[in-house]
Amino acid sequence: MILAKSRNRVSASTPPKAAGDKRYKILETQMKRFQYRQDALIEVLHRAQELFGFLDHDLMRHIAHHLRLPPSRVFGVATFYHFFNLKPKGAHSCVICMGTACYVKGADKVVAALEKEYGIKAGETTEDGKFSLATARCIGACGIAPAVVYDGVVTARQTPESALEIVKGWLRHGS
Ligand code: FES
Numbered sequence: 334m335i336l337a338k339s340r341n342r343v344s345a346s347t348p349p350k351a352a353g354d355k356r357y358k359i360l361e362t363q364m365k366r367f368q369y370r371q372d373a374l375i376e377v378l379h380r381a382q383e384l385f386g387f388l389d390h391d392l393m394r395h396i397a398h399h400l401r402l403p404p405s406r407v408f409g410v411a412t413f414y415h416f417f418n419l420k421p422k423g424a425h426s427c428v429i430c431m432g433t434a435c436y437v438k439g440a441d442k443v444v445a446a447l448e449k450e451y452g453i454k455a456g457e458t459t460e461d462g463k464f465s466l467a468t469a470r471c472i473g474a475c476g477i478a479p480a481v482v483y484d485g486v487v488t489a490r491q492t493p494e495s496a497l498e499i500v501k502g503w504l505r506h507g508s
Pocket residue numbers: 430431432433434435436470471472473474475476478479480
Protein backbone atom coordinates (compact mmCIF):
# COMPACT_ATOMS: atom_id res chain seq x y z
CA MET A 334 0.00 0.00 0.00
CA ILE A 335 2.75 2.36 0.97
CA LEU A 336 4.65 1.39 -2.16
CA ALA A 337 1.66 2.13 -4.39
CA LYS A 338 1.29 5.53 -2.77
CA SER A 339 4.93 6.24 -3.30
CA ARG A 340 4.70 5.28 -6.99
CA ASN A 341 1.81 7.66 -7.49
CA ARG A 342 3.82 10.37 -5.85
CA VAL A 343 6.71 9.77 -8.24
CA SER A 344 4.69 9.82 -11.43
CA ALA A 345 2.61 12.82 -10.39
CA SER A 346 5.68 14.92 -9.79
CA THR A 347 7.82 13.85 -12.71
CA PRO A 348 7.84 16.59 -15.34
CA PRO A 349 6.16 15.44 -18.57
CA LYS A 350 9.30 16.17 -20.59
CA ALA A 351 11.14 13.67 -18.39
CA ALA A 352 9.28 10.63 -19.67
CA GLY A 353 11.93 8.05 -20.47
CA ASP A 354 14.73 10.22 -19.09
CA LYS A 355 16.62 7.85 -16.82
CA ARG A 356 18.26 10.73 -14.99
CA TYR A 357 15.05 11.22 -12.99
CA LYS A 358 15.10 7.57 -12.00
CA ILE A 359 18.71 7.85 -10.83
CA LEU A 360 17.86 10.97 -8.86
CA GLU A 361 14.87 9.26 -7.26
CA THR A 362 17.09 6.34 -6.25
CA GLN A 363 19.47 8.81 -4.70
CA MET A 364 16.72 10.56 -2.74
CA LYS A 365 15.44 7.21 -1.56
CA ARG A 366 18.95 6.39 -0.35
CA PHE A 367 18.76 9.56 1.73
CA GLN A 368 15.32 8.36 2.92
CA TYR A 369 13.84 11.57 1.47
CA ARG A 370 15.36 13.45 4.39
CA GLN A 371 14.89 17.19 4.15
CA ASP A 372 18.35 17.80 5.56
CA ALA A 373 19.78 15.96 2.54
CA LEU A 374 18.62 18.77 0.27
CA ILE A 375 22.09 20.08 -0.57
CA GLU A 376 23.43 16.61 -1.37
CA VAL A 377 20.37 15.95 -3.54
CA LEU A 378 20.82 19.25 -5.38
CA HIS A 379 24.49 18.40 -5.98
CA ARG A 380 23.57 15.02 -7.41
CA ALA A 381 20.86 16.61 -9.56
CA GLN A 382 23.35 19.11 -10.94
CA GLU A 383 25.83 16.33 -11.66
CA LEU A 384 23.12 14.51 -13.60
CA PHE A 385 21.56 17.41 -15.44
CA GLY A 386 24.33 19.98 -15.60
CA PHE A 387 22.05 22.63 -14.06
CA LEU A 388 18.93 22.91 -11.93
CA ASP A 389 15.87 24.14 -13.77
CA HIS A 390 12.53 24.93 -12.17
CA ASP A 391 10.88 21.63 -13.06
CA LEU A 392 13.76 19.75 -11.53
CA MET A 393 13.68 21.80 -8.32
CA ARG A 394 9.92 21.30 -8.02
CA HIS A 395 10.47 17.59 -8.49
CA ILE A 396 13.00 17.55 -5.65
CA ALA A 397 10.78 19.72 -3.43
CA HIS A 398 7.92 17.29 -3.94
CA HIS A 399 9.97 14.26 -3.00
CA LEU A 400 11.57 15.81 0.04
CA ARG A 401 8.23 17.33 1.03
CA LEU A 402 9.67 20.81 1.13
CA PRO A 403 8.07 24.00 -0.14
CA PRO A 404 9.50 24.78 -3.60
CA SER A 405 10.49 28.20 -2.26
CA ARG A 406 12.86 26.53 0.20
CA VAL A 407 14.53 24.53 -2.57
CA PHE A 408 14.80 27.60 -4.84
CA GLY A 409 16.16 29.57 -1.88
CA VAL A 410 18.94 27.09 -1.17
CA ALA A 411 19.79 26.65 -4.86
CA THR A 412 20.08 30.38 -5.39
CA PHE A 413 22.02 30.99 -2.18
CA TYR A 414 24.98 28.78 -3.04
CA HIS A 415 27.07 29.96 -5.94
CA PHE A 416 28.02 26.42 -6.97
CA PHE A 417 24.50 25.69 -8.19
CA ASN A 418 23.63 26.68 -11.76
CA LEU A 419 19.96 27.41 -12.16
CA LYS A 420 19.89 27.47 -15.91
CA PRO A 421 22.14 27.19 -18.86
CA LYS A 422 22.44 30.82 -19.82
CA GLY A 423 22.47 30.03 -23.51
CA ALA A 424 19.45 29.63 -25.77
CA HIS A 425 20.64 26.05 -26.37
CA SER A 426 22.31 23.64 -23.99
CA CYS A 427 24.56 20.69 -24.53
CA VAL A 428 25.31 18.47 -21.53
CA ILE A 429 27.94 15.81 -22.11
CA CYS A 430 28.02 12.78 -19.85
CA MET A 431 31.51 12.24 -18.47
CA GLY A 432 30.68 9.13 -16.46
CA THR A 433 33.05 6.18 -16.85
CA ALA A 434 31.26 4.42 -19.74
CA CYS A 435 30.96 7.63 -21.74
CA TYR A 436 34.48 8.75 -20.89
CA VAL A 437 36.10 5.54 -22.11
CA LYS A 438 34.14 5.85 -25.34
CA GLY A 439 35.44 9.33 -26.01
CA ALA A 440 33.17 11.82 -24.24
CA ASP A 441 36.26 13.85 -23.36
CA LYS A 442 36.97 14.29 -27.07
CA VAL A 443 33.45 15.58 -27.63
CA VAL A 444 33.92 18.12 -24.83
CA ALA A 445 37.31 19.14 -26.19
CA ALA A 446 35.98 19.62 -29.72
CA LEU A 447 33.13 21.88 -28.58
CA GLU A 448 35.39 23.83 -26.21
CA LYS A 449 37.87 24.43 -28.99
CA GLU A 450 35.31 25.34 -31.64
CA TYR A 451 33.42 27.83 -29.46
CA GLY A 452 36.22 29.08 -27.23
CA ILE A 453 34.42 28.22 -23.98
CA LYS A 454 34.98 25.73 -21.19
CA ALA A 455 32.43 23.25 -19.89
CA GLY A 456 30.18 25.21 -17.55
CA GLU A 457 30.33 28.33 -19.71
CA THR A 458 28.14 30.03 -22.29
CA THR A 459 29.20 31.65 -25.55
CA GLU A 460 29.38 35.42 -25.47
CA ASP A 461 26.42 35.77 -27.79
CA GLY A 462 24.35 33.73 -25.30
CA LYS A 463 23.39 31.14 -27.87
CA PHE A 464 25.04 28.04 -26.51
CA SER A 465 25.90 26.64 -23.07
CA LEU A 466 28.19 23.68 -22.58
CA ALA A 467 28.08 21.52 -19.45
CA THR A 468 29.20 18.11 -18.28
CA ALA A 469 27.41 15.64 -16.06
CA ARG A 470 28.11 12.37 -14.31
CA CYS A 471 26.49 9.10 -15.42
CA ILE A 472 23.03 9.93 -16.73
CA GLY A 473 21.87 6.32 -16.82
CA ALA A 474 22.33 5.76 -20.53
CA CYS A 475 25.62 3.82 -20.46
CA GLY A 476 24.38 1.42 -23.15
CA ILE A 477 24.41 4.25 -25.69
CA ALA A 478 27.69 5.82 -24.58
CA PRO A 479 28.90 8.39 -25.16
CA ALA A 480 25.61 10.12 -24.43
CA VAL A 481 24.97 13.82 -24.88
CA VAL A 482 21.84 15.74 -23.88
CA TYR A 483 20.97 18.39 -26.47
CA ASP A 484 18.30 20.78 -25.22
CA GLY A 485 17.01 18.06 -22.89
CA VAL A 486 17.06 15.23 -25.46
CA VAL A 487 19.37 12.32 -24.61
CA THR A 488 21.25 11.36 -27.78
CA ALA A 489 23.26 8.19 -28.38
CA ARG A 490 26.83 7.48 -29.43
CA GLN A 491 28.08 10.95 -30.01
CA THR A 492 31.36 11.89 -31.64
CA PRO A 493 33.11 15.25 -31.93
CA GLU A 494 31.77 15.44 -35.51
CA SER A 495 28.15 14.67 -34.64
CA ALA A 496 28.18 17.10 -31.71
CA LEU A 497 29.68 19.88 -33.82
CA GLU A 498 27.10 19.26 -36.52
CA ILE A 499 24.19 19.59 -34.08
CA VAL A 500 25.53 22.72 -32.43
CA LYS A 501 26.41 24.31 -35.75
CA GLY A 502 22.87 23.55 -36.92
CA TRP A 503 21.46 25.44 -33.91
CA LEU A 504 23.67 28.43 -34.53
CA ARG A 505 23.12 28.43 -38.29
CA HIS A 506 19.40 28.74 -37.78
CA GLY A 507 20.00 31.55 -35.33
CA SER A 508 17.42 30.35 -32.84
S1 FES B 1 28.49 6.92 -18.01
FE1 FES B 1 27.42 8.15 -19.40
S2 FES B 1 25.45 7.37 -19.27
FE2 FES B 1 26.50 6.19 -17.82
